[in-house]
Amino acid sequence: MRIIAHLDMDAFFAAVEERDRPRLKGRPIVVGANPEDGKGRGVVSTANYKARAYGIHSAMPVTRAWELSEKAKKEGRPEVVFITPSGHRYGEVSDNIFTLVGKILEQACPPKFEGGNLERVSVDEAFLDLSSLGSFEKAESVVSKIKMEILSKEKLTCSIGLGPNKLIAKIASDFKKPNGLTVVREDEIEAFLEPMPIRKIPGLGPKTEIILNQIGVKTVKDLKEVSLEELNKILGKPRREGSGSRPRKASGWGIALYKKAQGLDDSPISGQEEGAKSIGEQETFAKDTLDPNFITDRLKLLTASVMRSFQKSGFESFRAVVVTVRFSGFETKNRSYTLKEPVSELKTLEFEALKLLYPFFDKRENPTKKKIRLIGVRIEKIK
Numbered sequence: 547m548r549i550i551a552h553l554d555m556d557a558f559f560a561a562v563e564e565r566d567r568p569r570l571k572g573r574p575i576v577v578g579a580n581p582e583d584g585k586g587r588g589v590v591s592t593a594n595y596k597a598r599a600y601g602i603h604s605a606m607p608v609t610r611a612w613e614l615s616e617k618a619k620k621e622g623r624p625e626v627v628f629i630t631p632s633g634h635r636y637g638e639v640s641d642n643i644f645t646l647v648g649k650i651l652e653q654a655c656p657p658k659f660e661g662g663n664l665e666r667v668s669v670d671e672a673f674l675d676l677s678s679l680g681s682f683e684k685a686e687s688v689v690s691k692i693k694m695e696i697l698s699k700e701k702l703t704c705s706i707g708l709g710p711n712k713l714i715a716k717i718a719s720d721f722k723k724p725n726g727l728t729v730v731r732e733d734e735i736e737a738f739l740e741p742m743p744i745r746k747i748p749g750l751g752p753k754t755e756i757i758l759n760q761i762g763v764k765t766v767k768d769l770k771e772v773s774l775e776e777l778n779k780i781l782g783k784p785r786r787e788g789s790g791s792r793p794r795k796a797s798g799w800g801i802a803l804y805k806k807a808q809g810l811d812d813s814p815i816s817g818q819e820e821g822a823k824s825i826g827e828q829e830t831f832a833k834d835t836l837d838p839n840f841i842t843d844r845l846k847l848l849t850a851s852v853m854r855s856f857q858k859s860g861f862e863s864f865r866a867v868v869v870t871v872r873f874s875g876f877e878t879k880n881r882s883y884t885l886k887e888p889v890s891e892l893k894t895l896e897f898e899a900l901k902l903l904y905p906f907f908d909k910r911e912n913p914t915k916k917k918i919r920l921i922g923v924r925i926e927k928i929k
């Protein structure tokens with residue numbers, strides 16, 4: 547089972563400005579291009595929640611934001627404070643936040659993979675892999691702690707979504723903002739997603755929204771009723787969506803959207819690609835030994851333990867097994883075997899690990915009958 551969290555700071559740039567300039571407290575704030583009294587050319591980067599109440603949002607032309615502010619002013623409401631962004635400072639605050647998050651994660655659930663379990667996706671967003679905790683209850687208490695620590699140390703709020711994959715976690719973090727915590731378990735995905743407007747699906751931009759709305763598809767539930775064939779037809783040619791996105795292959799986007807509508811997503815936390823990760827255990831014996839019965843028993847216990855970690859990791863298969871042996875004199879040898887097909891069973895792991903171990907008992911790998919000090923077993927090529 548996978549447990550993924552998406553952490554998203556609330557109105558990050560505006561929140562940092564508000565925190566650092568007490569005179570701005572409680573005012574509507576827009577961080578973005580200079581509005582130049584309605585003649586500015588850039589866009590809004592971040593609007594805080596007070597400014598959002600005026601209808602201002604990120605990516606809006608800053609002149610439009612200025613107009614909305616003027617309108618509010620005429621109605622006797624406070625005018626918006628426009629601030630040009632100071633990226634450097636936001637970067638520093640971001641580093642502080644994710645260092646803090648990383649420390650909490652390290653204590654709560656040490657990474658099973660070399661890539662770690664924190665993936666920063668932007669200055670104010672990250673995915674966390676909490677699978678090794680084994681339950682959503684535990685994961686919820688860890689992310690609650692993360693929220694509390696960020697608030698107490700950095701005086702900033704964030705919203706967190708917890709789900710069985712990155713897609714659900716991301717939609718969930720956006721569900722209750724600001725300062726939200728939304729948990730969506732595997733069996734709640736359907737009820738959570740179906741009533742949502744299709745625009746809530748990450749990557750689905752305004753153009754696709756219009757095309758789909760035209761055929762009466764408004765919610766995720768509507769979208770699920772469209773066949774893959776039809777989706778591919780409707781979404782037709784490769785095209786661009788939004789700014790900065792790459793054109794997608796028509797068929798690729800059709801199937802991607804089809805899967806997203808079901809809430810399916812198997813993309814890993816980055817750094818955990820196949821090959822980059824392994825799960826392993828090792829044991830140093832109390833006394834160096836060459837007793838095959840004893841060592842075989844210990845190896846079986848290690849494989850069972852590796853298997854438990856593998857099952858908790860949320861990954862589905864592995865393809866390589868490595869056995870490590872360290873002799874009395876600290877000389878260390880590895881033997882490994884790559885299977886033809888990905889596997890996931892303890893029996894297979896145990897069988898392959900024992901086959902790799904046996905040559906260390908005889909002249910094949912141990913002609914001078916050296917005693918063994920440590921053994922280890924590891925699985926690799928995990929998916």
Ligand SMILES: [Mg+2]
Nearest residue numbers: 554555557670
């Ligand atoms: Mg944010």
